[in-house]
Amino acid sequence: MTSRRDALKLAGLGMGALAVGSGQAAAATNPGTLYSSSVAHGPDRSYRPGRAGTDYTPVETPNGSTLPYKIKNGVKIFHLVAEQVDHEFADGLNGRCWGYNGRVHGPTIEAVEGDRVRVYVTNRLPAATSVHWHGVILNSGMDGVSGLNQQAIEPGETFVYEWTFQQFGTFMYHSHHDEMTQMAMGLLGMIVVHPRRPSEPKPDRDFALMLSTWKMRPGERRPDPNEMTDFNILTINGKAYPATTPLVARTGQRVRIRIGNLSAMHHHSIHLHGYAFEETMTDGGLVPLSARRPETTTLVPVGATRTVEFIANNPGDWAMHCHMTHHVMNQMAHGGANMLGVDPAAFQGRVASLLPAYMAMGQTGMGEMGEHIESGHMPVPENSLPMVGSQGPHGYISMGGMFTLLKVRDGITDFANPGWYDDPVGVARPATVEELNRDEVGILNAQTE
Amino acid sequence: MSRYCLPALMLLVFNAGCVSVPEGAGFESLRKNVSERTVTSLDWPGVTIAETEAEDRIQTLLRAPLTEAAAIEIAILNSPAIQAVYFELEAAAGEYTDRAALPNPFVSAMVLNVEDAPVTNLSYGLGIDLLDILFASRRISAAGLRFEAEQAEAAAALVDYISDVRVAYYNAVAATQISNLMASASEAAHASADVAQALFDAGNIAQINLDREKLLAAEIEFDAMRARTELNAARLHLNAMTGLVGSDASNWVLAGRLQNPPRQLVLEPVKVDENLYLIANDARIDEAGALIGLVSASSLIGEPELEVELERDHGEWENGVGVAFELPVFNWGEGRRRAARAQLAAMIQQRLANHAQLESEAQSLTSEFDTARQIALLYRAEVLPLAGRVLQGAQLDYNAMQIGTMALLDAKREQLAAGRNYVRALQHYWVLKARYDQLAAGGAARSGVETRSDQSGRSVEREGH
Numbered sequence: 034m035t036s037r038r039d040a041l042k043l044a045g046l047g048m049g050a051l052a053v054g055s056g057q058a059a060a061a062t063n064p065g066t067l068y069s070s071s072v073a074h075g076p077d078r079s080y081r082p083g084r085a086g087t088d089y090t091p092v093e094t095p096n097g098s099t100l101p102y103k104i105k106n107g108v109k110i111f112h113l114v115a116e117q118v119d120h121e122f123a124d125g126l127n128g129r130c131w132g133y134n135g136r137v138h139g140p141t142i143e144a145v146e147g148d149r150v151r152v153y154v155t156n157r158l159p160a161a162t163s164v165h166w167h168g169v170i171l172n173s174g175m176d177g178v179s180g181l182n183q184q185a186i187e188p189g190e191t192f193v194y195e196w197t198f199q200q201f202g203t204f205m206y207h208s209h210h211d212e213m214t215q216m217a218m219g220l221l222g223m224i225v226v227h228p229r230r231p232s233e234p235k236p237d238r239d240f241a242l243m244l245s246t247w248k249m250r251p252g253e254r255r256p257d258p259n260e261m262t263d264f265n266i267l268t269i270n271g272k273a274y275p276a277t278t279p280l281v282a283r284t285g286q287r288v289r290i291r292i293g294n295l296s297a298m299h300h301h302s303i304h305l306h307g308y309a310f311e312e313t314m315t316d317g318g319l320v321p322l323s324a325r326r327p328e329t330t331t332l333v334p335v336g337a338t339r340t341v342e343f344i345a346n347n348p349g350d351w352a353m354h355c356h357m358t359h360h361v362m363n364q365m366a367h368g369g370a371n372m373l374g375v376d377p378a379a380f381q382g383r384v385a386s387l388l389p390a391y392m393a394m395g396q397t398g399m400g401e402m403g404e405h406i407e408s409g410h411m412p413v414p415e416n417s418l419p420m421v422g423s424q425g426p427h428g429y430i431s432m433g434g435m436f437t438l439l440k441v442r443d444g445i446t447d448f449a450n451p452g453w454y455d456d457p458v459g460v461a462r463p464a465t466v467e468e469l470n471r472d473e474v475g476i477l478n479a480q481t482e
Numbered sequence: 483m484s485r486y487c488l489p490a491l492m493l494l495v496f497n498a499g500c501v502s503v504p505e506g507a508g509f510e511s512l513r514k515n516v517s518e519r520t521v522t523s524l525d526w527p528g529v530t531i532a533e534t535e536a537e538d539r540i541q542t543l544l545r546a547p548l549t550e551a552a553a554i555e556i557a558i559l560n561s562p563a564i565q566a567v568y569f570e571l572e573a574a575a576g577e578y579t580d581r582a583a584l585p586n587p588f589v590s591a592m593v594l595n596v597e598d599a600p601v602t603n604l605s606y607g608l609g610i611d612l613l614d615i616l617f618a619s620r621r622i623s624a625a626g627l628r629f630e631a632e633q634a635e636a637a638a639a640l641v642d643y644i645s646d647v648r649v650a651y652y653n654a655v656a657a658t659q660i661s662n663l664m665a666s667a668s669e670a671a672h673a674s675a676d677v678a679q680a681l682f683d684a685g686n687i688a689q690i691n692l693d694r695e696k697l698l699a700a701e702i703e704f705d706a707m708r709a710r711t712e713l714n715a716a717r718l719h720l721n722a723m724t725g726l727v728g729s730d731a732s733n734w735v736l737a738g739r740l741q742n743p744p745r746q747l748v749l750e751p752v753k754v755d756e757n758l759y760l761i762a763n764d765a766r767i768d769e770a771g772a773l774i775g776l777v778s779a780s781s782l783i784g785e786p787e788l789e790v791e792l793e794r795d796h797g798e799w800e801n802g803v804g805v806a807f808e809l810p811v812f813n814w815g816e817g818r819r820r821a822a823r824a825q826l827a828a829m830i831q832q833r834l835a836n837h838a839q840l841e842s843e844a845q846s847l848t849s850e851f852d853t854a855r856q857i858a859l860l861y862r863a864e865v866l867p868l869a870g871r872v873l874q875g876a877q878l879d880y881n882a883m884q885i886g887t888m889a890l891l892d893a894k895r896e897q898l899a900a901g902r903n904y905v906r907a908l909q910h911y912w913v914l915k916a917r918y919d920q921l922a923a924g925g926a927a928r929s930g931v932e933t934r935s936d937q938s939g940r941s942v943e944r945e946g947h
Contacts, residue, residue: 251882252875370677370886374684380676384887387670387894390877393887402883411881419882 068170069318071146071228074199080229082109083145089227092143092239092291093448095278095437096270100140100222108149108195111142113164115186115208115220116157122266123276123363126418128247129255131158131218137271139206139222141241146201146229152194154186161185162220164194165209167295168316168338169224171196179210186210201228202314203241203291203338213297217258219271221245221295233313236289236342238282238448242269244303244333244355244435246296251364251417261298263367266418267360267434274361275423275430277437280353281448282345284441289313291340294333301360301435304330305341307351308439314340330356345441350426350454355435362399363418363433372396400431426453427460506530508575508633509568515637519758519923520644524558526568536560544730547737550651553724557647560725567639574632581625585614601797609789612805617776624772631765638758638925643723645920645927649913650720655740656909657709657716660902664702664709667898671699674891695888702895740908742862743855743915750922752844754837758924763833770826777822781815784808843927847918854911861904869900 072080082104085091092099102109118132133139144150156162163185165177175194179185186192204224208215223241245268248260256266269277282288293316294301309327313320316338331339354361372395385391392411394402402420405411413419422430442451464474506529513524527536536559543552558564590607614621678695681687721731754760786807793800876893879885917927 251879251884364882364884366882366884368885369883370681370888371686372681372684372886373686375680375686376683377680379680380673380887383669383673383676384891387666387673388873388877388890391880391887391890395883399883406881412878413882414875414878417882419884 067318068200069202069228069314070200071230071232074147074197078147079107079149079197080145080147082107083148083227083229085143088145088229089143089231090235090237090239092141092225092241094141094223094241094270095280096272096276097138097223097241097243098136098140100134100142102150105151108151109144111150111152112155113139113152113206114155114157115162115164117159118219120219120271121276122247122268122271123273123418123421125421126249126266126273126364126416127254128249131215131220132271133220133222137219138243138245139220141223141225142206143225143227144198145227146198148226149197150195153191154194155191156186156188158188160215161187161210162208162215163192163210164206166194166196166204166206166224167336168202168204169196169198169226170200177209198226200318201226202316202318203293203340204316205243205293205295205338207295214258216245216295217247217256217260217297219245219256223291223293225291234287237286238280238345239289239291240280241291242293242437243271244269244292244294244296244301245271246299246360249364250366251419252414254416264297264299265362265364265366267355267362269435269437273363273418274354274433274436275421279350279438279440279450281440281442281445281451283445283448284345284348284443286345287342288345288439289340289342291338292331292333293338294335296335298335299357299360300332300334301355302330302332302357303339303353303435304356305343305351305353305439307347307349307441308343308345310341310343312339313342314338345439348441348443348454349456351439351441352432353437353439354432360435361432363421365420369395373398401429403431403433404429426455505572505575508571508629508636511633512568512571512636512640515633515758516640516644519637520641520919522554522558522644524640526565527559529568531559540730544726544734548651548734549737550648552737553651553720554644554647556726557643557724561643561647561723562725563723564640564643564725567636567643571632571636574629574636578625578629578632581628582622584618585611596796599796601794603796604794606792607789608791609787612786612788612807613776613780613783615788617779620772620775624769627765627769627772631762631769634758634762634765638762641758641920641923641925645916645923645925647720647723648916648919650716650723652740652909652912652916654713654716654720655736655738656905657713658736659739659905661706661709661713663898663902663905664706667895668699668703668706670891670894670898671702674888675699677887677891740905740912742908743858743911745859747852747855749848749851750919752840752848752918752922754840754844756924757836757840757921757926759926760833760837760840761924763829763836767826767829767833770822770829774822774826778815778819781818782810784810784815840921840926844921847914847921847927851911851914851918854907854914858904858907858911861900861907865900866904869897873897 072078083089100111100113102111104110113133114135115131115133116135118130118135118137119127120130120132120137121127130137142150142152152164154162154164161179163177163179163183166175174182175196176182177194183192204226205221206224207221221243223243225239225241246264247266247268248257248264249255249266250257266273272278280288280290290305290310291314292303306329309329310331311320311325312328312331313325328341331341333339359365359367372393375393375396377393377396381391381393384393394405399420403422406413406419406421407424418433420431420433422432424430440451440454442454445451469475509524509526509529513530516522516524525531525536527533540556540559543556546552587608587610590605590609592605592607594603594605596603675692675695675698678687678692682689682692718731721727726734784807786805789804789806791802791804793802873893873896876885876890880887880890921927
């Protein structure tokens with residue numbers, strides 16, 4: 034329980050935060066309590082439940098959802114049900130995962146700083162579980178580490194957690210019982226807490242993205258929690274490209290993207306094309322204005338969130354992806370021979386005489402693999418998604434995994450996928466002979482001719 | 483008295499009688515016996531079929547892909563080993579005729595000059611082994627039993643031989659299939675080495691990895707060479723069994739592959755008591771039993787002879803009848819009687835052992851044969867489709883870039899290995915089936931059976947004479 038002294042301190046922090054907020058950023062200044070608050074908190078402080086649209090711009094979780102709640106006596110009541118979920122990572126690839134409320138990952142819990150929340154957790158898994166509220170400042174007994182803070186929630190049991198959000202920011206929740214297994218199976222989700230009194234402009238578009246990694250060999254139907262290094266399904270909100278839903282904004286809107294990473298072993302450097310952005314928050318709190326710098330890539334470590342913001346002033350279709358190149362492949366294997374530069378003439382016929390369906394491949398890379406597979410002449414195992422990307426407006430997009438799109442359009446009011454962007458300025462194309470001659474690009478000219 | 487002696491002697495001879503086996507009669511009996519037991523028709527080139535006709539038939543059979551039935555027919559018409567059985571049986575028939583005949587009497591004549599006498603004295607004698615006469619019917623019966631045993635043994639030899647030809651044929655077919663599969667496995671290993679070479683040339687693998695692939699290809703090539711050698715040995719063995727030599731031995735090709743076993747097992751029951759070797763055992767035991775009285779008699783009264791003499795002495799003719807025999811003063815013949823009894827007992831015990839061995843063999847073969855059938859069926863129904871699916875899965879994995887070409891070729895070799903194991907399972911089944919049929923037809927499928935008891939039988943006979 035919070036003591037009077039603590040309450041005063043919290044109240045002081047709130048005031049400080051307000052003061053700081055008015056001066057750019059609402060970060061706490063008291064060492065040891067660096068989390069961000071925009072108002073004072075304490076037992077003698079209470080706030081009415083925050084209202085979507087009024088108190089905050091609702092966050093959008095592409096391919097996901099927001100956890101509904103009801104209000105009882107001023108408390109927001111949430112209910113999470115941990116259960117097995119047959120989850121589709123992308124068309125053609127399903128897995129028997131564990132999730133919350135029928136989803137992988139769990140729905141985003143959205144609240145406003147100062148909200149009193151009560152979260153019921155029902156366990157419909159075959160194993161015991163618990164839920165940890167990652168980054169949320171609360172009393173120890175609610176922190177969710179089984180054995181340490183509470184008993185594990187046995188199958189069939191429902192536990193209740195309750196606290197007041199005394200901070201705002203981007204956080205996460207995940208199982209904290211047999212973490213290695215349960216997180217690898219998908220038991221995680223995002224928490225978004227809006228500031229009660231925002232010191233910075235509200236975003237027009239607010240997105241929450243959870244990054245995670247999985248291992249399922251082609252043909253398997255259940256993620257392998259024992260994998261430690263060679264993850265082959267890389268997802269944003271549980272989806273691998275081309276199943277990731279694009280982020281859509283209107284030109285001129287302020288866009289906030291909250292990125293959490295609960296991958297087992299990998300950090301992700303998320304790169305956005307077409308924009309420079311600022312990293313405004315971590316799961317620890319607001320980044321002071323003085324510490325912000327323009328970036329095009331933000332590194333999201335395992336067990337952390339990063340929030341970036343920018344004005345969508347550059348219309349177009351923009352790739353946004355992890356820049357670790359193996360993280361934008363679908364079900365890539367790493368044990369095969371390197372075929373790059375190999376001349377297959379010496380063995381193609383001999384191998385094909387033994388294996389009529391054989392076709393040498395990989396000699397020039399893997400860029401065409403997805404197309405081969407999509408065309409159907411190279412069948413792959415059932416329930417698999419090897420190398421698959423998707424058809425784009427100008428050919429095949431040879432990307433997969435942790436890849437999505439930011440689509441910025443002028444004047445739109447409907448934020449459904451607007452389709453491919455037709456760039457009025459111009460699209461890269463083969464150079465003409467006249468151009469090559471004009472600019473005296475001799476060698477290329479010769480090749481063109 | 484002399485007027486009665488000669489008729490009495492003739493009566494004894496008539497009583498003894500005689501036996502004659504027409505030429506070829508033994509073969510006809512053999513042909514009938516083997517045909518009933520194996521559904522195989524026997525012919526004897528030069529006797530029951532013209533040699534040119536037999537040769538034409540062999541050439542006709544060799545022009546078509548060689549079937550199991552054709553291999554057996556060729557062996558029957560062409561195998562010297564089978565011809566030897568026919569001749570041995572003919573020899574046995576001759577010996578039977580000989581044994582069944584009465585021993586020839588011995589005749590003596592003597593001229594005695596009397597000093598200063600105008601006439602010479604003459605002496606004529608006619609003698610015969612009395613024991614042969616007295617025990618003639620028993621001896622002829624024993625000879626018949628001996629011939630019966632030899633006929634059964636000849637039939638058994640042919641049943642065994644036909645089964646051996648069948649097994650040789652199955653082994654040749656299996657060796658052909660395995661050699662072909664090993665050739666494919668070797669081709670897959672060489673293809674893998676080619677891939678490794680291309681990878682090495684591109685700078686994508688190290689020398690050691692290339693060398694490992696080449697080493698693997700060489701080792702598998704050796705296995706393929708061994709399989710070819712085994713195939714050659716199997717063909718040569720079938721040539722030996724069928725008596726094929728020269729161009730006939732090298733030009734034939736096998737028809738098809740080993741067939742899958744039937745789903746339902748219908749077994750011709752093995753009637754051990756009708757086994758040809760046991761029939762031969764029985765006949766030889768009966769022969770020994772028939773001859774044992776002769777041993778007893780000869781041991782008491784050694785070599786009795788009946789003699790008739792006609793003598794002219796000083797112009798007067800005289801005649802007389804006499805007998806001569808060994809007087810059992812020092813040797814009462816107990817040793818010979820004891821030996822004969824013991825040898826007969828040994829033959830009976832050996833026959834019992836043979837019966838037990840055949841019973842055991844029948845049961846064991848039934849079990850092994852059915853197990854082999856089930857394994858072959860499971861290979862066909864389960865393992866081969868599984869191996870095919872594994873290869874198909876490997877191809878899908880390759881398409882999905884989960885494995886490389888060399889791993890895909892490994893999967894191909896695994897499938898070929900499953901194919902070889904299937905062929906071996908089929909080979910095992912068909913060989914056991916041949917052995918079972920051999921046993922059911924009255925042969926001895928395995929070497930554990932003491933098939934002949936010539937030694938003890940002949941011993942009794944020698945003692946008897």
